[in-house]
Amino acid sequence: MAEEDVHTIRGFTKDRAEALTDGIFATVMTILILSLVVPVITSGNVDQMLSADLISLVPNVVTYVMSFLVLGTIWIGHNNIFRYLERAESKVQWINMAFLLGVGFIPFTTALLGRYPFDHIASLIYGINLLGVAIVYNFFFGYALMEKLLHREVQVKFFKTALKRSSVGILVYLIGIIFSFVNPEISLGLYIIMPIYYMALGTISGKEAIH
Amino acid sequence: MAEEDVHTIRGFTKDRAEALTDGIFATVMTILILSLVVPVITSGNVDQMLSADLISLVPNVVTYVMSFLVLGTIWIGHNNIFRYLERAESKVQWINMAFLLGVGFIPFTTALLGRYPFDHIASLIYGINLLGVAIVYNFFFGYALMEKLLHREVQVKFFKTALKRSSVGILVYLIGIIFSFVNPEISLGLYIIMPIYYMALGTISGKEAIH
Amino acid sequence: MAEEDVHTIRGFTKDRAEALTDGIFATVMTILILSLVVPVITSGNVDQMLSADLISLVPNVVTYVMSFLVLGTIWIGHNNIFRYLERAESKVQWINMAFLLGVGFIPFTTALLGRYPFDHIASLIYGINLLGVAIVYNFFFGYALMEKLLHREVQVKFFKTALKRSSVGILVYLIGIIFSFVNPEISLGLYIIMPIYYMALGTISGKEAIH
Amino acid sequence: MAEEDVHTIRGFTKDRAEALTDGIFATVMTILILSLVVPVITSGNVDQMLSADLISLVPNVVTYVMSFLVLGTIWIGHNNIFRYLERAESKVQWINMAFLLGVGFIPFTTALLGRYPFDHIASLIYGINLLGVAIVYNFFFGYALMEKLLHREVQVKFFKTALKRSSVGILVYLIGIIFSFVNPEISLGLYIIMPIYYMALGTISGKEAIH
Numbered sequence: 001m002a003e004e005d006v007h008t009i010r011g012f013t014k015d016r017a018e019a020l021t022d023g024i025f026a027t028v029m030t031i032l033i034l035s036l037v038v039p040v041i042t043s044g045n046v047d048q049m050l051s052a053d054l055i056s057l058v059p060n061v062v063t064y065v066m067s068f069l070v071l072g073t074i075w076i077g078h079n080n081i082f083r084y085l086e087r088a089e090s091k092v093q094w095i096n097m098a099f100l101l102g103v104g105f106i107p108f109t110t111a112l113l114g115r116y117p118f119d120h121i122a123s124l125i126y127g128i129n130l131l132g133v134a135i136v137y138n139f140f141f142g143y144a145l146m147e148k149l150l151h152r153e154v155q156v157k158f159f160k161t162a163l164k165r166s167s168v169g170i171l172v173y174l175i176g177i178i179f180s181f182v183n184p185e186i187s188l189g190l191y192i193i194m195p196i197y198y199m200a201l202g203t204i205s206g207k208e209a210i211h
Numbered sequence: 212m213a214e215e216d217v218h219t220i221r222g223f224t225k226d227r228a229e230a231l232t233d234g235i236f237a238t239v240m241t242i243l244i245l246s247l248v249v250p251v252i253t254s255g256n257v258d259q260m261l262s263a264d265l266i267s268l269v270p271n272v273v274t275y276v277m278s279f280l281v282l283g284t285i286w287i288g289h290n291n292i293f294r295y296l297e298r299a300e301s302k303v304q305w306i307n308m309a310f311l312l313g314v315g316f317i318p319f320t321t322a323l324l325g326r327y328p329f330d331h332i333a334s335l336i337y338g339i340n341l342l343g344v345a346i347v348y349n350f351f352f353g354y355a356l357m358e359k360l361l362h363r364e365v366q367v368k369f370f371k372t373a374l375k376r377s378s379v380g381i382l383v384y385l386i387g388i389i390f391s392f393v394n395p396e397i398s399l400g401l402y403i404i405m406p407i408y409y410m411a412l413g414t415i416s417g418k419e420a421i422h
Numbered sequence: 423m424a425e426e427d428v429h430t431i432r433g434f435t436k437d438r439a440e441a442l443t444d445g446i447f448a449t450v451m452t453i454l455i456l457s458l459v460v461p462v463i464t465s466g467n468v469d470q471m472l473s474a475d476l477i478s479l480v481p482n483v484v485t486y487v488m489s490f491l492v493l494g495t496i497w498i499g500h501n502n503i504f505r506y507l508e509r510a511e512s513k514v515q516w517i518n519m520a521f522l523l524g525v526g527f528i529p530f531t532t533a534l535l536g537r538y539p540f541d542h543i544a545s546l547i548y549g550i551n552l553l554g555v556a557i558v559y560n561f562f563f564g565y566a567l568m569e570k571l572l573h574r575e576v577q578v579k580f581f582k583t584a585l586k587r588s589s590v591g592i593l594v595y596l597i598g599i600i601f602s603f604v605n606p607e608i609s610l611g612l613y614i615i616m617p618i619y620y621m622a623l624g625t626i627s628g629k630e631a632i633h
Numbered sequence: 634m635a636e637e638d639v640h641t642i643r644g645f646t647k648d649r650a651e652a653l654t655d656g657i658f659a660t661v662m663t664i665l666i667l668s669l670v671v672p673v674i675t676s677g678n679v680d681q682m683l684s685a686d687l688i689s690l691v692p693n694v695v696t697y698v699m700s701f702l703v704l705g706t707i708w709i710g711h712n713n714i715f716r717y718l719e720r721a722e723s724k725v726q727w728i729n730m731a732f733l734l735g736v737g738f739i740p741f742t743t744a745l746l747g748r749y750p751f752d753h754i755a756s757l758i759y760g761i762n763l764l765g766v767a768i769v770y771n772f773f774f775g776y777a778l779m780e781k782l783l784h785r786e787v788q789v790k791f792f793k794t795a796l797k798r799s800s801v802g803i804l805v806y807l808i809g810i811i812f813s814f815v816n817p818e819i820s821l822g823l824y825i826i827m828p829i830y831y832m833a834l835g836t837i838s839g840k841e842a843i844h
Binding site: 440441444445447448449451452453454455456458460462463468469472473476486487490491494497498501621624 | 649652653655656657659660661664667668723724726727730733734737738740741744745748749752753754755758
Binding site: 020022024027028031034035090091093094097101104105107116122125 | 708
C-alpha cells in the first residue's frame with residue numbers, strides 16, 4: 001500500500017462531517033420555533049384573548065428570528081472553513097463536535113431569552129452560549145491556518161480578513177455579557193444587531209464568499 | 212491563481228445550501244405532526260372519550276395535511292430554482308436564509324390555525340406567514356432571472372411561466388388575508404385549495420418539471 | 423438545445439427527493455421517542471415510584487420499537503424503488519409526497535397506540551395509517567413498472583416478487599383493522615409481527631437487496 | 634446482464650444508509666436539548682427564582698454534554714466502519730437499523746438520568762441503553778471483519794485495534810450497570826469519563842482516523 005493510499009484511507013473524508021453539521025443546523029434552526037407555543041383558550045372572547053396571548057409571544061418571535069439568522073451566519077462561515085479544508089483529521093472532527101455542542105444549546109438559551117428578554121440571568125446565559133460558539137469557531141479558523149490544513153490556493157490574507165471579521169462576534173458577545181449585569185436591554189440590542197451586521201456584510205459585498 | 216480559480220474558490224457551492232434546505236424542510240414537515248397531541252384519558256369509557264377527543268383533532272389533521280402539501284409544493288419549486296442556478300453567491304445564500312426563516316414559522320402558524328380554524332387572528336397570521344414565504348420565493352425567482360444566475364440553456368420563457376404560476380400563490384394568500392377579517396371560513400377554504408391546485412398542475416402536466 | 427438536454431434539464435434529479443425522504447425518515451424515526459416522557463416524581467420513594475412509572479411506559483417502548491422497524495423496512499424498500507428509477511418526473515415527486523405524508527402521521531398514531539395499546543380506536547387508527555402507507559408504497563411500485571420508469575436491466579420478475587412481498591403488508595394491516603373491532607389484542611400482535619417478518623426476510627436472504 | 638451488473642444492481646449502495654444515519658444522529662443530538670425546559674416563573678423575584686431553577690437543571694446540562702459527546706464518538710466510529718465497507722448488503726442494513734434503534738433511545742435515557750442523576754433505576758437504564766449500543770456497534774465491526782466486507786487495503790490489524798478499543802466501552806458500561814445497584818454516583822462518574830476518554834484518544838493520536 002503506497003503512502004498516498006494510507007493517507008486516503010486513514011484521513012477523514014469531509015462529506016459526512018458536512019452532512020452531520022448540516023443536519024444539526026437544520027434541526028436546531030427548526031426546533032427554535034418550539035419556543036412559540038400555541039395559547040390554549042378555553043373560555044371568553046377567543047379572538048381578543050388570542051391577540052393578547054400572541055402579543056406576549058412577540059419577544060419569542062424576536063429571539064427566534066435573531067437566533068435563526070445567527071445560525072445562518074455561522075453556518076455560512078462553517079461552509080467556508082470546510083470548503084477549503086484539504087484534510088479533516090481526527091482533531092478537526094473533535095473541534096467540529098465542540099462547535100456543534102455549543103450550537104445545540106442555542107434552542108434552549110433562545111427560548112430562555114425569549115421568555116425573559118430583559119432579565120439579567122437569561123441575557124447572561126445567552127451571551128455565554130453565543131460567545132462560546134464564536135470562540136470555538138474562531139479557534140477552528142486559527143487551527144486550520146496554523147496546521148496548514150487549507151487548500152494551497154486560498155490566500156492566507158483572505159482567511160485572516162475572515163478571522164478578523166468573525167472576531168467582532170467575540171467582542172460584541174463579551175460586551176453583551178458585561179451589560180447583562182447592568183442593563184440587559186442593551187445586551188438584547190447588541191444580540192439583535194449581530195446577525196444584521198453579518199447579513200449586511202454578506203449581501204453588500206455580494207461576490208465575496210467569506211465574511 | 213487564475214481568474215477562474217478565484218471564482219471557483221470564492222463562489223459558493225450549491226450542495227450544502229441544498230442540504231441545509233432539505234434538512235430544514237424535512238424537519239419542518241415532520242414536526243408539523245407535533246400539533247396533534249395524544250389525548251390523556253384517566254377515567255370513564257376510554258373508547259368513547261377517545262373518539263370524542265380525536266374528532267376534536269380533525270381541524271389539526273386538515274391543517275397538517277394542507278401545510279405538508281404546501282411545503283411539498285414549495286420544496287419542489289425550490290428544487291427547480293437551485294437546479295438551474297449556475298452560481299450561488301453570498302446574496303443568494305441570504306435570500307435562501309430569509310426563505311427558510313419563513314418556512315420555519317409554518318409549524319407554529321399551522322398549529323395555531325389547527326386549534327382555531329375559524330378564528331380571524333389565527334387565519335390572518337397563517338395567511339401572512341404563507342404570503343411572506345410566497346413573496347420571498349418569487350423574489351428569488353425574479354432575482355435569479357435578473358442577475359442571470361441561471362444555466363444558459365434554460366429558456367427565460369420557461370422560467371417566466373413558472374414565475375407567473377407561483378404568483379398565483381401571492382394573490383390567493385392576499386385574498387385569504389382580506390377574507391380573514393370578514394369570513395375566516397373562506398380564508399381556510401382558500402388555504403386548502405392552494406396545495407390541491409399546485410398538485411393538480413404538477414400531476415396533470417406530468418412531464419413538466421417546473422410548475 | 424438538443425432533445426436530450428431538454429430532458430436532462432426538465433427532468434427531476436433523484437438526489438434531492440432522496441435527501442428529503444431520508445431527512446423525513448430520520449426525523450420521524452427520532453421523534454417517535456418523544457412518546458416516552460420522563461416521569462415527574464416530587465415526593466415519596468423515588469426509586470420505587472420511578473419503577474412503577476417506567477413499567478407503565480412498556481407499551482410505549484413496544485410500539486416505538488415496532489414503528490421504528492416498520493419505518494426501517496419501508497425505508498429500505500423506498501431505497502430500492504428509487505435506485506432503479508431512471509426518471510423522477512413531477513408525478514413521481516407527488517406520489518413520493520403522498521407517501522411521506524402518510525409516514526409523517528406515524529409518530530402520532532404510534533404514540534396513540536402506545537398509550538392505549540388494547541383500545542379499539544387507537545388500534546384502528548394505527549392500522550389505517552400503516553395500511554395507507556403500504557397502499558401508496560405499492561402504488562408507487564406498480565406505477566414505476568407500468569410507466570417503465572425503471573432501469574432496463576432490472577428484471578420485471580424481480581420487481582414483481584418485491585411487489586408480491588410488500589402486498590403482504592396491505593393484507594396484514596387490513597386484517598389488523600378488522601380485528602380492532604373485535605379483538606384489538608390480536609391487531610397489536612399482527613402489527614408487532616409485521617416488521618419481524620420483513621426483518622427475517624431481509625436477513626435470511628441476505629444477498630437479496632429487494633424484499 | 635453480466636454477473637457484475639447483477640451485483641451492482643442488487644447490492645446496496647452505502648450513500649443512503651449513511652444519509653439516514655447522519656440524519657438520525659443529527660436529530661438525536663439536537664433533541665437531547667429538549668430535556669432542558671425553560672422554567673416558568675409567574676410571581677416573586679424573577680432573577681432569583683430563575684437562578685435557583687437553572688441551578689436545578691445542572692445535572693441535565695451534564696448529561697446533555699455527556700450524551701452529545703458519546704454520540705459524537707460513536708458517529709465517528711460508524712463513519713470509519715462505513716468508509717471501509719465494500720458492500721452493504723441487506724444484513725448490513727439491518728445491523729445498522731438495530732444500531733440506530735439503540736441510538737434513538739438515548740434522548741429518553743439521557744433525560745431520565747438528567748432528572749434523577751443519582752437514582753439506581755435511571756442509572757441502570759442509561760447503562761443498559763449505552764451497553765446495548767456498544768454491543769451492536771462491536772458486533773457490526775466483528776461481522777464486517779468476519780464476512781470480509783471491507784476494503785482489501787485496510788489492514789486487519791488496524792481494525793482489530795479499533796475493535797479492542799471500542800470493547801473498552803462494553804466493559805465500562807457493564808461496570809457502570811453493576812455499580813448502579815450499590816453506588817449510582819460511581820456509575821455516573823464512569824458514564825462521564827467514557828466520552829472524555831475517547832475524545833482524548835481521538836485528539837492525542839490526531840492523525841489516526843480510527844479510534
